[in-house]
Amino acid sequence: MVQYMNARLDATFSALADTTRRGILEQLGHGSASVTDLAAKFRMTLTGIKKHVVVLEQAGLVTTEKVGRVRTCSLGLRRLEEEAGWIERYRQLWEARFDALDKLVEELKCREKADGRKKRT
Amino acid sequence: MVQYMNARLDATFSALADTTRRGILEQLGHGSASVTDLAAKFRMTLTGIKKHVVVLEQAGLVTTEKVGRVRTCSLGLRRLEEEAGWIERYRQLWEARFDALDKLVEELKCREKADGRKKRT
DNA sequence: CATATACTGAACCATTGAGTTCAGTATATA
DNA sequence: TATATACTGAACTCAATGGTTCAGTATATG
Incomplete structure (x- = not known):
């Protein structure tokens, strides 16, 4: 259980240890966004953004939902x-x-x- | 200046994104310790601990001072x-x-x- | 149907990270 | 002086990161 929390702290702090990912969180704080939106905002390939989003998702900081071709990213449950x-x-x-x-x-x-x-x- | 702070946040969050390093900080919160002390506590080589200490030092979270053969580590200035x-x-x-x-x-x-x-x- | 859009996955590359070993240097101690 | 202690630095391994390109798949649109 302690190592459980340690693993989570590891994941979260490491998710926060990147300027782009902190930027994404802040962006989503102002409203959900598609992968394409984020790619435009942070001048990065879709694939690059996707990877960051996965990291944030795994840390519980972001959730995503795909409707049609568009994956929409929002702030996750963890605060x-x-x-x-x-x-x-x-x-x-x-x-x-x-x-x-x-x-x-x-x-x-x-x-x-x-x-x-x-x-x- | 913003990127300055971003670099610092990167460094600090990434320093915190490791169980051993958080452990070291907590340990130093209870009193200074030599590299050897920490190596014993965390069952790691001197060299391994040294590297962690350097990371923490660069993030401003730890300061060290060498007297004789012994390098003593304490909490740094940043809070x-x-x-x-x-x-x-x-x-x-x-x-x-x-x-x-x-x-x-x-x-x-x-x-x-x-x-x-x-x-x- | 044809085409454009939005994303996905695999593969690759360069860099960094965590950890080790091993061979030193410098300082205490007997 | 000889020996043990405490650290340091270089070099190495192995895995993970941050980013890319390229070739897909799936969905909208004309």
């Missing part, structure tokens, strides 16, 4: 909850860490000696 | 502000999108006819 959660958790660790460092610095300032080499936490 | 920001913006777009969809569904429910095929927004 990046886990990703936002992970980042938030990280930010809290980060704060805690640097608060601790601040305290340490204060403490060191108090003792002018600064004799021993502290194990850097 | 994922831009990434949190991007995700937040996306979530808002997402909400807006699905609110609009909800409205559309309501509207369709009101007209029992459901005659014409609406352009899916």
Whole structure:
């Protein structure tokens, strides 16, 4: 289950780690679009766009539906909850860490000696 | 400047798109560690860990300092502000999108006819 | 029916990524 | 001084990415 979430975080962050794909998400945020629309917008071949869309689909960030010859892409069901959660958790660790460092610095300032080499936490 | 940020988002999201690297960040959130420490923790060669650390360093998420033979790794200066920001913006777009969809569904429910095929927004 | 449109799949290419091994260098320690 | 420790760099393997072209298939349109 943890590795399940890890796999998902891997997939999502890696889907987000590409300018074009983030662009597609933003675009779809303003309205659904066909593969051809996206190809025009991002000046890329249909095949190229298709690949990006597949990646986004597999990460659950986009859904598509084909009607006639046209495949329409829309935002998917996931709203990046886990990703936002992970980042938030990280930010809290980060704060805690640097608060601790601040305290340490204060403490060191108090003792002018600064004799021993502290194990850097 | 926009592409500057895009490059950074690329680098950071891609740094986060790996279970081991997220693990390292979490580990460092609880205290600094040497390359050897991390290698033990994640059962990987020194060289392997080193590469991950370099990636994290380049994304600004980790800083390192070598004293004697030991390179100590700590959390870096960046606290994922831009990434949190991007995700937040996306979530808002997402909400807006699905609110609009909800409205559309309501509207369709009101007209029992459901005659014409609406352009899916 | 003929033609144009929209997409799909296979194959290819160049680059990057994750990981290894192995041979070093530099620093501690006995 | 000899030896062990901690890291580093180069080189290699193997798989995945990002992108293309080209040859299809399926659907609209005149």
